[in-house]
Structure formats: C-alpha cells, structure tokens
Ligand SMILES: [Zn+2]
C-alpha cells in the first residue's frame with residue numbers, strides 16, 4: 124500500500140476557473156500532490172483527455188465533474204462523459220452507469236446547498252447520502268464550522284467515504300484541502316478501488332485568515348474576469364428556480 128496525497132476538487136478554464144488544466148496539474152506537481160481530480164462545473168471535458176494520457180510530471184489526473192443537481196452540487200469521479208443538470212437520482216444513475224463514484228460536496232455550505240435549514244434538513248441529508256459513496260468533509264472554500272458539521276455527520280453515519288478538496292478556482296489555490304488515499308498503486312483503477320473501499324481520509328484545516336484572503340481574492344477575481352452570463356452558468360446554486368422579472 125502507498126499513501127497518495129490528492130486534491131479532489133478544482134476548477135479550470137473549462138468552467139469558471141482561472142487556470143488551464145495544464146497550469147493546475149503543473150501547480151499540483153510543484154506542491155507535491157500525487158493526484159489531482161479535475162471537477163469543473165457542469166462539464167467533464169477538462170479532464171477527459173487524461174483517460175488516454177496522463178501528464179508527464181507524474182501527477183495522476185482523475186477525470187471528474189461537479190454536477191449541478193436540484194439538490195445541490197455533487198462531485199463525480201472517473202466519469203467518461205459530461206452529465207447534464209439533473210436530479211440527484213438521475214445523476215447517481217448516470218455516474219454508476221459510467222463506472223464512476225459520487226460524493227456530496229460542501230455539505231453544509233450556506234449558499235450552495237438547498238434544504239439545509241429547518242425540519243427537512245435531516246431527512247433530506249439522509250435521503251441524499253444514501254445515493255452517494257461519501258461526502259467531502261473538507262472543502263477549502265468553506266468555513267470550518269461547516270466542515271466540522273460534515274465530519275460530525277459522517278461520524279454518525281459510518282459507511283460513508285470521506286474526501287477533501289480545495290475547490291480551487293485559481294491554480295495557486297490547489298492543495299488548500301486534500302485527501303489521503305491508501306492505494307495499492309498509482310493507476311486510475313487502483314485509486315478508484317481505494318476510494319470505493321473508503322481507504323481515504325480528509326485533511327486540511329481551514330484557517331479563517333486564509334479563508335478571508337481567499338474570499339477577497341476570489342471576489343476581486345470574479346468581478347474582474349467573469350461576465351454575468353458565465354457567473355450565472357456556473358455559480359448559481361439553484362438552477363431550477365426561475366428568477367422573477369419585475370417588469
Ligand atoms: Zn460547488
């Protein structure tokens with residue numbers, strides 16, 4: 124068995140990230156990551172080519188996607204084609220059909236999850252999490268309280284795999300949270316088996332000053348670089364709720 128350090132959540136120029144896949148992979152190699160999953164919003168295109176050829180710097184790239192479902196964002200790994208917006212049940216069926224794995228991301232995030240407040244919260248979580256392989260217990264863009272709640276949920280529900288990821292939208296932010304994977308080797312098959320067997324743990328403390336710095340940087344970056352359309356396409360948390368026009 125070997126321990127692999129993996130960032131399982133990042134965005135590239137294929138969605139609303141600012142780094143190309145190559146820049147992100149290069150950064151991952153320079154900071155000592157063994158594995159990087161490319162999980163763009165609503166498209167798997169950023170990582171699909173790595174099914175055929177892995178990068179030369181030794182980083183293993185997992186093709187993935189952050190799928191937008193009406194119950195929130197879901198991370199899918201080892202996908203072979205893009206999965207369009209759908210319900211969580213449909214997403215689970217499509218990912219399974221492709222042989223992929225599924226994780227609920229930023230579980231208690233105040234803006235990117237639905238139904239997290241009020242009575243329906245627990246029922247919703249239980250229903251949702253029956254469909255996934257595990258949860259992202261460390262998300263680099265989420266305050267530690269939310270990450271702690273996710274860990275507590277996982278502890279109360281053994282049988283869920285735990286992963287961590289930076290949710291980086293800039294190459295420099297890769298590695299802000301990570302997953303240790305105990306794998307038999309460095310091939311995609313071996314890493315997939317390790318994740319399916321829950322031989323993973325989530326790491327990466329969110330320090331509030333780093334988080335604040337990130338949020339300011341991100342806000343400035345997005346204001347400068349993202350037009351309204353791109354922001355709406357990739358960052359709206361509630362895809363199926365129509366906006367009312369005032370006029
Ligand atoms: Zn998300």
Ligand SMILES: [Zn+2]
Nearest residue numbers: 132134189290
């Ligand atoms: Zn994300």
